[in-house]
Amino acid sequence: MKKLKIDLMFAAALMLGGGLAVAGNALTTDPNVFNAAPDGQPADWQPIGDQQITCDNNPNRECTGLQVGSSVSVIDYGRSTAR
Numbered sequence: 001m002k003k004l005k006i007d008l009m010f011a012a013a014l015m016l017g018g019g020l021a022v023a024g025n026a027l028t029t030d031p032n033v034f035n036a037a038p039d040g041q042p043a044d045w046q047p048i049g050d051q052q053i054t055c056d057n058n059p060n061r062e063c064t065g066l067q068v069g070s071s072v073s074v075i076d077y078g079r080s081t082a083r
Helices: 002-028
Strands: 033-035 045-047 053-055 062-068 071-077 080-082
Touching: 033 080, 053 062
Parallel strands: none
Antiparallel strands: 033 045, 033 062, 053 080, 062 071
């Protein structure tokens, strides 16, 4: 029984470590969409493509994100400016 507890604890620690690694990796992934909506409007996520997007300092406005399927994970906040 003691061996089983040690094996279960090891498996749980391994799964937790893997989950944290995946979550940390999502934050280092380059964004693939930006918020093209005018100020005060709901987010309008558009592909970044070849243009370069920067975000000014606006902590309340979603600026860039990573879209996988229909869900977007916000990576940066601010007003998006294309270059």
